[in-house]
Amino acid sequence: MSLVAQLTQKQRRFYESLRKHIIETGESPTTNELMACMNLSSPRAVTQYLSVLEKKGLIFREKHAARGIRLREYADAVETVNIPVIASAGCDNVSVLAERNFGDFICVASDLLCGKRRDDVVSIKAIGDSMVDAGVCDSDYVLVELTQAVSDNDLVVTIVDHCAVIKKIQFANNAIVLHPVSSDPQYKPIILQRDYRIFGRVIDVIRMPQKGDLDIVPLYSSY
Structure with missing residues (x-):
C-alpha cells in the first residue's frame, strides 16, 4: 500500500x-x-x-x-535561482534602476524565468492597487525581463518622470498609453508624451500575503 x-x-x-x-x-x-x-x-x-x-x-x-x-518526492527536483530585488515600482528615482545598485535577492523556481537568462531578469516590489485586476497587488514582487521589445497589452515597467510604474501598455494612433488594470475609477491611463523609458516586461508575479512569507536573501549571505 x-x-x-x-x-x-x-x-x-x-x-x-x-x-x-x-x-x-x-x-x-x-x-x-x-x-x-x-x-x-x-x-x-x-x-x-x-x-x-x-x-x-x-x-x-x-x-x-x-x-x-x-x-519527499519533489525536494530535490526543484531548481531555484536568486533574482536581485532592485526597486519599488511607483516611488523610486530612475537612478536606482539605472545603477542596478541592489543588495537583496529573492529565491524563485527557475521555471518562473520562462527560459530567460538569469542576468536579464530582476525583481521589483509593486506599490499600490492600480493593477489588482491583472493579478498584481500591493507588496507583490514582479519578475521583470530587462527589455524594450514589448508587445501590445504586455504588462511593463516604465520609467515616467523619474518614477517606475507597472502598467499594461497599448500602442494605438501613434500614441503609447499605459493603462491601469483596476475597476477603481481613481486610476487613470498615462499617455506617454513626457520623458519616459520602457524598462522591462513583467513575466511573473510573486505573491506576498504577509510579512515574512517571502524568502529575501542578503547579497553577502553566509548561507
Missing part, C-alpha cells in the same frame, strides 16, 4: 492541495495560505495535518522557515 493510500480522505485532500501548490509555484505555501485553501479555522489544524504527513514520510519541514515544507 502506498503512503498516500494510508491517509484519510481529509488528509489526502490536504496533501494533494499542498503538493499541487508546491509543484505549480516552486515553493511551499504558508500556514495562512493553507488555512485559506483548505477552509481551516486555525493554524493548529494546519500543524496537525502537517505532523501526520511528516510522520507518514510524505513531507519534511525546515525549522524557522516561513515556506519550509518540502515534499
